[in-house]
Amino acid sequence: MSGGRAGRIFWSNLGRDNPVFVQILGICSTLAVTNSLRNTAVMCAGLLFTVVCSNVSISALRRWIPGRVRMMVEVLVIAGYVILVDVFLKAYAPDIWRQLGPYVGLIITNCIIMGRAEAFAMNHPPGLAFVDGLGAGLGYSYVLLLMAVVRETLGYGTLWGVPVLGAGWVNWTVLAMAPGGFFVLALLIWCIRGFSFSRGPRGRGVAS
Amino acid sequence: MTHAAGWFAIFLSAVFTNNILLTNYLGMCSFLAVSKEVKTATGLGLAVALVMTVTAPINWMVYHWLLVPLGLEYLRFLVFIVVIAAFVQVAEMAIERASERLYAALGIFLPLITVNCAILGVSLFMIIREYTFAAALAYGAGSGVGWALAILAMAGIRQERLSRARVPAGLDGAGIALVIAGIMALAFMGFSGMGRGL
Numbered sequence: 530m531s532g533g534r535a536g537r538i539f540w541s542n543l544g545r546d547n548p549v550f551v552q553i554l555g556i557c558s559t560l561a562v563t564n565s566l567r568n569t570a571v572m573c574a575g576l577l578f579t580v581v582c583s584n585v586s587i588s589a590l591r592r593w594i595p596g597r598v599r600m601m602v603e604v605l606v607i608a609g610y611v612i613l614v615d616v617f618l619k620a621y622a623p624d625i626w627r628q629l630g631p632y633v634g635l636i637i638t639n640c641i642i643m644g645r646a647e648a649f650a651m652n653h654p655p656g657l658a659f660v661d662g663l664g665a666g667l668g669y670s671y672v673l674l675l676m677a678v679v680r681e682t683l684g685y686g687t688l689w690g691v692p693v694l695g696a697g698w699v700n701w702t703v704l705a706m707a708p709g710g711f712f713v714l715a716l717l718i719w720c721i722r723g724f725s726f727s728r729g730p731r732g733r734g735v736a737s
Numbered sequence: 738m739t740h741a742a743g744w745f746a747i748f749l750s751a752v753f754t755n756n757i758l759l760t761n762y763l764g765m766c767s768f769l770a771v772s773k774e775v776k777t778a779t780g781l782g783l784a785v786a787l788v789m790t791v792t793a794p795i796n797w798m799v800y801h802w803l804l805v806p807l808g809l810e811y812l813r814f815l816v817f818i819v820v821i822a823a824f825v826q827v828a829e830m831a832i833e834r835a836s837e838r839l840y841a842a843l844g845i846f847l848p849l850i851t852v853n854c855a856i857l858g859v860s861l862f863m864i865i866r867e868y869t870f871a872a873a874l875a876y877g878a879g880s881g882v883g884w885a886l887a888i889l890a891m892a893g894i895r896q897e898r899l900s901r902a903r904v905p906a907g908l909d910g911a912g913i914a915l916v917i918a919g920i921m922a923l924a925f926m927g928f929s930g931m932g933r934g935l
Binding site: 646 | 759760761763764765766769770811812813815818822853854855856857858860861862904907908911912913914915918919920922923
């Protein structure tokens with residue numbers, strides 16, 4: 530395993546192949562908690578742990594997983610790690626655990642974890658799978674954390690539960706509610722893509 | 738309030754006010770990927786509605802009659818996902834038999850129903866809200882119908898309107914779909930007074 534290759538895999542997950550912006554994967558389970566920075570951070574930590582561990586485990590087991598049932602095996606491995614996260618949160622952060630409700634369990638069905646297992650871990654050694662999982666998890670987390678900063682600040686006037694915008698601030702309630710999540714993500718995607726389009730010559734895609 | 742009215746209220750609120758896609762963001766991946774054509778969206782919507790309606794009561798029975806008596810509640814994620822995967826496998830074979838064209842159109846998305854967050858999400862919400870068996874059935878069916886309704890509306894907009902619209906390059910594809918989903922979520926919030934009448 531060369532350092533250069535691992536580095537490329539890591540950085541491409543943060544930028545060029547970012548799971549959220551470019552592949553639009555895995556936003557389901559975490560988008561719902563992005564109106565609170567603290568909950569988002571906890572979810573991202575759980576996701577990072579799960580994607581790294583499951584990537585390494587599946588990569589280590591890849592020679593023994595029969596092709597026909599590989600999806601099932603992948604899901605079961607992922608579910609095992611998510612149960613660990615769930616039990617850990619329930620024991621050490623019961624308040625956050627209660628607020629997150631079903632969303633911790635929904636990390637299992639986060640497409641990114643499954644996608645990395647299927648597309649990368651099944652045909653790469655554990656060392657590279659570790660780097661790839663770390664990159665995918667971080668690439669995902671920074672986007673979600675950015676969204677949480679925007680939504681919590683404008684939606685509630687607070688950041689990590691601390692008031693930051695002063696008493697005169699009128700909350701943009703819609704940003705804290707469901708539609709706000711869609712709008713903020715769309716705007717972020719627009720900004721990032723607009724930026725990368727302006728640098729590289731890439732034709733306008735057909736309207737889909 | 739009679740039982741039946743209560744179940745009907747749960748069903749309606751799952752379809753409209755608490756639409757699992759537009760208020761809880763569950764099932765977004767397939768929602769964005771398969772909503773370009775009305776025909777495939779209909780197929781996937783029906784498949785998801787069917788799987789949700791059936792798996793919610795099955796998971797209710799497994800949880801309350803098997804896991805709770807044995808004290809194994811923490812294994813619920815694993816057990817739910819296995820139940821869902823097994824049922825999807827059966828549904829996949831049935832669709833393959835029934836309609837070759839639908840099977841070809843849905844392609845890789847059928848196995849992905851297993852990891853459709855909305856389906857696991859319905860089972861988890863149902864446990865957290867402590868629904869009874871009938872309420873779980875109403876909730877599963879309502880969420881399924883709501884999800885199908887949302888993806889159908891989205892596919893209609895994307896196929897009929899968006900294909901003729903000039904969308905800024907950076908917003909093309911997923912970006913504009915998210916904006917539409919946001920507007921749809923706003924529209925669905927308009928139903929929120931409805932539940933109180935019952």
